[in-house]
Amino acid sequence: MSAQKSILYPLVAVLVLILIPVIGVKLGLSYFFAVVVPYAAFITFFGGILCKVINWARSPVPFRITTTCGQEKSFDWVKHNKFDNPFTNRQVLVRMALEVLCFRSLFRNLKMEMREGPKLAYGSAKWLWLGALAFHWSFLVILLRHMRFFAQPVPGFVDVLQNVDGFFELGIPQLFLTDAVIVAALTYLFLRRVVVPQIRYISLPSDYFPLYVLFGLVLSGIGMRYFFRVDIVKVKELAMSLVTLKPAVPDGIGTLFYVHLFMLSVLFAYFPFSKLAHMAGVFLSPTRNLANNSRAKRHINPWNYPVKVHTYEEYEEEFREKMKEVGLPVEKE
Amino acid sequence: MADIPKPEELAKIDHTPPETPWMETPTVFRDGMWCYGAKPQNIEAVGMPNPREWSPKDEDWKLPDNWKEIVLDGMKDRLGKFRSFKLFMDICVRCGACADKCHYFIGSGDPKNMPVLRAELLRSLYRKNFTLGGKLFGKLAGGRDLTMDVFKELWYYMFQCSECRRCSVFCPYGIDTAEITMMGRELINLLGCNIDWIQAPVANCYRTGNHLGIQPHAYVSMIEFFCDEIEDVTGVRVNPTFNRKGAEILFITPSGDVFADPGTYTAMGYLMLFHYLESMGLDITWSTYASEGGNFGFFTSHEMAKRLNAKMYAEAKRLGVKWILGGECGHMWRVVHQYMDTFNGPADFLEEPVSPITGTKFENAKSTKMVHICEFTADLIRHNKLNLDPSRNDNLVVTFHDSCNPSRGMGFFEEPRYVIKNVCNNFYEMPSNTIREETFCCGSGAGLNAGENLELRMRGGLPRANAVKHVHEKHGVNMLACICAIDRAALPTLMEYWVPDVEVTGVHELVGNALILEGEKKRTTDLRGEPLPGMEDIEDEDL
Amino acid sequence: MKIYDGRKIIPGILIAALIFSFPFWLNFGKAAVPPKPRLPKGVKNCVKGTMYMRTSHMQLLNDWRNLVVRKNVRIFVAPTGKEYAMSLQNGCLKCHESKADFCDQCHTYLDVKPFCWDCHLAPKENK
Amino acid sequence: MEKSRRDFLKIGGISALGLSALPALKVLAGKKQPMYKLSDKALKGKRWAMVVDMKKCWEKQQKGECKDCFVACHSFHNVPQIDNPKREIKWIWTEPYKNAFPNLEYEYTDEVLKGKPFIVLCNHCSKPPCVRVCPTQATFQRKDGIVMMDYHRCIGCRYCMAACPYGSRSFNWGDPRPYIKKENMAFPTRTKGVVEKCNFCAERLAVGLKPLCVEACKAGALVFGDLGDPESEVSKLLKSNYTIRRKNDLGTHPNIYYII
């Protein structure tokens, strides 16, 4: 599929997906879009990820194939790089935490040394790390901030997040940094796919689709907060009714909210069937989550089977005379 | 006049490749980029499928009729056996962080050499045949059918990956292209389409114990040849033993050290070290049966790797040694470190390795019971057990090339450096993004050091050579040290092309040069027979 | 069906499930009580329509603030012709006499903490 | 602050428009534009100014201490009374002659002036340096000359305090509310971290009243009016009296004039 098609087809798909709730709500299907779709999406997300993880777990890790990125544990007098080459499970935990929370591996690209030219040039990879980190963290913070709709009373951490996030007290309602950051990060992630020839070449429709869905999700959310407001008291009533399993749809929530909710549902439902499964997969990656202690501790391959080998006896049988000639000891004379 | 094109117009042929997506860009086999196909007798020798006369350039690869089924069944089987494979098929987000980390991509610019695309070759098949989305949406979901062209493309690019794992270091999910290449090659081998440069050593190793098919008597006489050479240089006669039962330690090194320069000088280094330690209580033997540390089976399939590797423990058990000492080798150590115990363990007939000289317990090898000779030597030097004269290496300005497998599959960085720094006075590191875990491959790893694919090797080795050239120009480096037999075989050619003034050595060759043996004569040459500057004149006066 | 590394993966799944279902168990068995802001007695209309005031009163207040402080415009004329002082303390709060019964109802429900009250004085509640 | 927010809204708005045209149109269409106005009674002027006749003030003071103007201003505007001089907040207060007019003081200054207190407040300069330095335009100048503060926008950077040569500005180091004896419910307080100062009773001018201090001064020492109107009382006073301004040579063009 050509790059243009890869970029366009998913865009069309997402635009159609946006129209669905818009028309649906007009047709009076708000219960379907406010209750059925979100529940279904949530169940798909949960069930799908569970199936995916179990599916991965059904394949064993036959060998201990840690990728080592630092000095292994050796003599006492050799400095062991504990977190890039863990020896114990505890060190693996730290390595995984660095990987999951700070994107350590992408960060490796940050190293800066001798560069050509008069000014310092930064490799694009550094931006990738920054963009990815900015996106994932703001997504998480935004998700957690939404807890204000899902809990009564609202837990304290939400307050803290809102205060930090709205630190600059810009505008009314106050601008959340993460809102701006996530738009910027998504734009960056999208643009680099479109603009950098290498990345455009390797990108599939399934790389653009989630980006568009995220754009739809984020922009509809920002739209609701800053421009075309909806009655969020009712939004919370709906949200609370969903999480207390007593679904009831209040009248008069703006259409934009349904778009937002639908995009979220699409994203959640799409998760387990796509590359987005990396969210769970990153924890299972055998090159990262295993200690590099395979010489000190035996690793078992559950499907290890006996193989045909060329035994010493067969070997000696073939070469006995020649061995004797040069004085090599033999088992049988 | 006007009709005659100007030269620059002639030259302006549009050589930009057509803007087609990769799935639709056919793969053209370029000479110098591929290796000859496996010969039938070498496939037969180890009982692998589909032995026949064939060439990758042929239109017809003479595959069985149900070849697609075989590949797809093989894929299914492996998805069930390797979580790594299944996971790596699922979670790549195509972020492109790996793209410019592959030495083949850096050196050639062929986009399909980007690790992500190399893996996509297999992933597209996975999606089409094993995922719902791919079955339903086909190309839209990034899936594609297995056709002969696709299979040939897979073949072409699976043998343009040296399994160096550099991309894996930078991948946010640790996706390891080596793992994917290994799976790809396993599938290829189900149809008997290995390259002969791998298949022949496999067949040889299976039968004679080493890749070159050298028979036991020849093996012994070669080592005796080294003993003569050592005597020439040092005046001391070393007496190694072979297949000796009851020895304390079994020594296994890649056969490259015994057969090809400059590895042979490294072998002399081992011999001298063992001789030196003999009086201090070292009791070591070589084996002709387990005469190969390397494992080209590892470039074929896990099963073949296990079959070849089995000889190490089998021989150790037969000879009744306490533990095994391994020579300098790259992929050998990947196998020993990460696979051997799992393949053929537990090695409960051996004892936890203890250095007979220093009493150091090698805690990090207590299960596999195999110790790297650089660990062993570093420990000796640390305990001041070696009498060294580093000035004998003063004619050398040394840099160290971290070999891929010990670097990224083991984390073996400090020990060889410690040894080098103690036996050489002039040591300079290459730039930091080309060493340690970020080291560049020699371009010839994973069984790709054939002759017919020299262009591929020169391209793949360009990043490494470029860094060597830098230290050569900046510090006058003239010796590239490494701890890998493939490196020692491939790097000299690479250097001859890119940086002709730099030679290649193993770490223990440097040790051999510096080691002062008891009763030795005044050395006037190094192990290579080249005169040591400043020492040749004095010779006569001393006499 | 054999699951490998179940001892690590299953607790992992459980922890993840626990985190993701956080809103469900946090509210388990609780009845959600929607807010009931007390509307002023005797006054039917606010300065703008109810829907607009529900969703965008903060925007209005902010716009007013700008107009009053920076443009020195201080009277709002509703479409009905009725004039209102554009002032929180001297306008809005004259009708909506209780911050607790009106403003805080929804604000607390939705965890909105406007900084109006950092400067503007809320009417003293009748005790 | 306003600007950046607007910019963000613009960019975001454009992209959001595409997404949700329907609700957007709903909001944009139909509504009658509401009207805003200023009270008919509001005082209008081109250049508000004040003439302080210190002689009248001193006369009054001799009869007994008078703080009417300060009290009227501070109690209405919820100015906290903090005794710590480093933290005190003041809109209108007194300074001795040598502080109020340092450039006019010399060794043999008239005994009449030496040590005499002068009423000082924000000078509502025609060329206010505080406005120039404010990074968020929280301090700005109205068309009628009043130097106003928009406390919502103040980020507490205190550049204005550094720029003001008259020390007319105070900074709230903490929450001022505990220091306000009786809160005036008709006027807001300030919050921690903002600068404040005299606003020439802009809120009173808007409803046709003169500044509180002027109204409170029984001696008639404070006269407020429009210098743009030649018939105004202030214009006449300036014509008929010799007046001085604080630190005239700095070129800020203060609009508080003193008769001594």
Add this chain to the structure above:
Amino acid sequence: MTLRDLLIKRKDDIVKEWFDLVLEAYPDESKDFFRKQQNRFANPMGHNIREGISGLYDVIVDHGCDSEKAAPFLDQIIRIRAIQEFPPSVALAFVLEFKELVRREVSAGHEELSEEVNKLEQNLDKLALQAFDVYMGCRERIFELRVNELRNLMFGALERANLVSFPAEGEKEVKENKI
């Protein structure tokens, strides 16, 4: 203004264009990387070609394509091109493509220099021929290396297995022949 002055003045721009022309031969997906990655170790090809081009430029401008001075720079570029999959016509086109760059410069308001340009073009033709020699040298080197590898392997093995014998001095000669 002489042609030399013009070329010195415009060096940065022309070299950049020339570099881009050389990269034209690579797929879009990699061109960008070769152009943008500034770290000389992460991008040895881009680095060497850029350096070679720039050096060659100076030689052309200052030394009239002096073959001795041009040799190392030609080598720096062509050594890489020789192991990539270009036919010589593409691999070496960059020398001749330089002519067009110069003509474009001159036609933009410096027509009076066309006489000098003719001379430069003659020199460039010589340079192109020299480039051909370098290219052939590299290709021959590749084949030589290929042969040497095989021979060393076989020969070394035979030698140590005592399957070949030499006259007393022969051994040394063989070693030296190895290059």
